[in-house]
Amino acid sequence: MISKAPYAVIVDSDPGTALSLRHLFRVICGLSAEVFASDDAALSIIQSGDAPKVVVVGRLRARSEFLKTLVEIDSGSFVIAIDRQEQTNEAEDAFLAGAHDVVRYPISLRAFALRLRARVGMLDTPEGLEILRDTSSWNSGAYIASQAALTSAEAQIAHILISQNGEVVSRDVLSYAIDHRPWDYGDRKFDVHVAKIRKKLTAVFGEHVSVKTVRAEGYVLSFDEDGIARLFN
Numbered sequence: 697m698i699s700k701a702p703y704a705v706i707v708d709s710d711p712g713t714a715l716s717l718r719h720l721f722r723v724i725c726g727l728s729a730e731v732f733a734s735d736d737a738a739l740s741i742i743q744s745g746d747a748p749k750v751v752v753v754g755r756l757r758a759r760s761e762f763l764k765t766l767v768e769i770d771s772g773s774f775v776i777a778i779d780r781q782e783q784t785n786e787a788e789d790a791f792l793a794g795a796h797d798v799v800r801y802p803i804s805l806r807a808f809a810l811r812l813r814a815r816v817g818m819l820d821t822p823e824g825l826e827i828l829r830d831t832s833s834w835n836s837g838a839y840i841a842s843q844a845a846l847t848s849a850e851a852q853i854a855h856i857l858i859s860q861n862g863e864v865v866s867r868d869v870l871s872y873a874i875d876h877r878p879w880d881y882g883d884r885k886f887d888v889h890v891a892k893i894r895k896k897l898t899a900v901f902g903e904h905v906s907v908k909t910v911r912a913e914g915y916v917l918s919f920d921e922d923g924i925a926r927l928f929n
Contacts, residue, residue, distance in 0.1 A: 702729050707753050724805070742771055
């Protein structure tokens with residue numbers, strides 16, 4: 697029996713990017729999407745039935761062979777690659793390997809959706825146009841905040857931490873972003889907020905979310921693949 701592939705297949709080992717893209721396809725657009733860190737697992741899905749409409753490929757430095765294999769399969773999927781500028785000529789190499797389009801990271805989800813509307817007709821309906829015009833739902837951090845019942849202040853901090861995709865965020869960065877001033881040494885406001893964020897996110901996502909305080913540096917928030925899947929299932 698031929699299985700129906702999801703609308704979008706996302707091949708990226710970066711949980712932050714995967715989280716945002718699943719939010720785009722599944723929550724905002726109401727389309728099916730699956731995330732794979734493994735090239736082989738993604739190819740298995742792409743080859744097992746109807747081809748996905750869109751294949752998003754990240755970490756291009758390690759996936760040139762994957763892109764070439766997609767071309768050889770000739771599934772008809774639109775292949776869009778994410779250029780993080782991890783190496784010289786990354787975008788050019790992605791096109792040469794077979795990508796139909798390349799976007800430079802970071803890119804807003806709305807801009808990503810508008811690009812796919814122009815390329816493959818995603819959301820190219822009156823209802824889709826209303827979604828694109830509505831600017832209120834394009835933040836995956838806001839969706840997570842609503843799921844975990846974060847306060848406004850907690851949601852602001854969580855959004856900044858999530859947007860950094862597992863990188864350390866200093867107290868100074870948070871203070872400039874939220875209070876528009878340098879962080880005062882000894883001020884434990886962010887420690888208190890992060891402790892509450894950790895408790896609330898853990899209650900919803902369990903061990904699949906990590907919210908760590910890094911001594912003398914700042915904070916790190918990350919989701920593993922199961923956590924991302926649980927978020928949108």
